[in-house]
Amino acid sequence: MTAQGIHHITAIASDPKRNFDFYTKILGLRFIKKTVNFDDPGTYHFYFADRVGTPGTVLTFFPHPGLPQGRAGLGQAVEIVFAIPKTAFSFWLDRFHQKGIVYQGPEERFDEKILRISDPDGLQLEFVGVDDLPETPAWTTDEIAEDVAIRGFHSVALWVKEIERTENLLTEYFGFKAVGVDGSRHRYSTGQSGLGQIVDIRHLPGIWRGGNGAGTIHHVAFRVGDDEEQKTIREKLADKGVNITPVVERDYFRSLYFREPSGILFEIATDGPGFAIDEPVERLGQALMLPARYEPHRKEIAAALPSLDDA
Numbered sequence: 001m002t003a004q005g006i007h008h009i010t011a012i013a014s015d016p017k018r019n020f021d022f023y024t025k026i027l028g029l030r031f032i033k034k035t036v037n038f039d040d041p042g043t044y045h046f047y048f049a050d051r052v053g054t055p056g057t058v059l060t061f062f063p064h065p066g067l068p069q070g071r072a073g074l075g076q077a078v079e080i081v082f083a084i085p086k087t088a089f090s091f092w093l094d095r096f097h098q099k100g101i102v103y104q105g106p107e108e109r110f111d112e113k114i115l116r117i118s119d120p121d122g123l124q125l126e127f128v129g130v131d132d133l134p135e136t137p138a139w140t141t142d143e144i145a146e147d148v149a150i151r152g153f154h155s156v157a158l159w160v161k162e163i164e165r166t167e168n169l170l171t172e173y174f175g176f177k178a179v180g181v182d183g184s185r186h187r188y189s190t191g192q193s194g195l196g197q198i199v200d201i202r203h204l205p206g207i208w209r210g211g212n213g214a215g216t217i218h219h220v221a222f223r224v225g226d227d228e229e230q231k232t233i234r235e236k237l238a239d240k241g242v243n244i245t246p247v248v249e250r251d252y253f254r255s256l257y258f259r260e261p262s263g264i265l266f267e268i269a270t271d272g273p274g275f276a277i278d279e280p281v282e283r284l285g286q287a288l289m290l291p292a293r294y295e296p297h298r299k300e301i302a303a304a305l306p307s308l309d310d311a
Helices: 016-026 086-098 164-172 228-238 292-304
Strands: 006-015 032-038 041-051 057-061 076-085 105-107 112-118 124-130 152-161 178-184 184-187 198-203 217-224 256-260 265-270
Touching: 006 016, 006 152, 006 265, 016 032, 016 041, 016 057, 041 076, 041 292, 076 086, 076 198, 076 217, 086 112, 086 124, 112 178, 124 152, 152 217, 164 178, 164 184, 164 198, 228 256, 228 265
Parallel strands: 006 057, 076 124, 152 198, 217 265
Antiparallel strands: 006 217, 032 041, 041 057, 076 152, 105 112, 112 124, 178 184, 184 198, 256 265
16 A cells, blocks of 8 residues: 555644735635644644645644744755646736735746745745646635636655655655656656645755744645555554554544654545535635534633634
C-alpha cells in the first residue's frame, strides 16, 4: 500500500481575522470548517478548501494572536504550490497588483510557469498553471470565477540538508518516483492524475535551520483511502523503527504522525469520513464545530476565541 498524494497541509498564523480574510477574500478559497485545535481548544483550527474539502485541496491553520513570525529553513516544509488554470495567470497578476500584494514572477521551473507571493504572515505561496485540472467545479466568489479559481495543491516543497533518507521515505513507503531535478529542487511524483501528486525536496545544505512561528508550515498530511491502507503503512514504518503515533481521531479523518528523517512532521490521513459529517455541505464553515469531548465547555471555549466579525 502507498499514499495517494497530499491530503492537506497545516500551517501557523497569527491574527485569525486577517488569516480568514486573506484566504477567503483575496485567494477565494472556501472556509469549510471553523473548529479548535483538538489538542489545544483555546486556539482556532481553520480549514480552507474547495466546495466540499476534497483531499488535495485542504489548507488548514492554527492561528495564534500575537505570535511572532517564524523563519523558513532546513527541517521544514516551506513552499505551498497551488494549481490554477494556465489561462488564469493574467487574472492573478492583475489581482495581486490591485490588492497591493507583492509578487515575483512569472518565472519558469520544470517547464511550468510560476508566480510567487507571501501571505500576511510570510508563508510562501506559489501558483502554477496546469492543464490536468479536476473535472469537479471550482469554488467561486463574486470576484473569482471558475475559469481562474484556485483548484487545490499542485505540490509542496521540503527543505532539507541531506536528501537521501527523505527521498527513500517518499519512494519506498509513499509511492513517489523521482521525475527530475531543477537546481536545488528534486521532484517526486506519484504518477497519478489529480491534485497534490507532487513533492519537491530542496537540497539546501548550506542554509540555516528553520524556526517555528507564524508563517511556517506545521505539517504535511498524505492521503490513504481507508483504515486498512493506513494500518498497512503504519506497520511498514514501525517495522523500520519509525517512531509513529497510534491512530488519532480527528473527526473528519483519522491520522498518524511521525517525523521524517530531516525532522519535518508528516501525517497520514484517511480520506473519510469527510467534512460534512457534522454540518451540511451548504453550511460548511458557518458554525463553530467542536469535538464531542469539548461540547460541555462550548460556552467557555467560544467566549475565549477571537471574533471573526463577518465570518
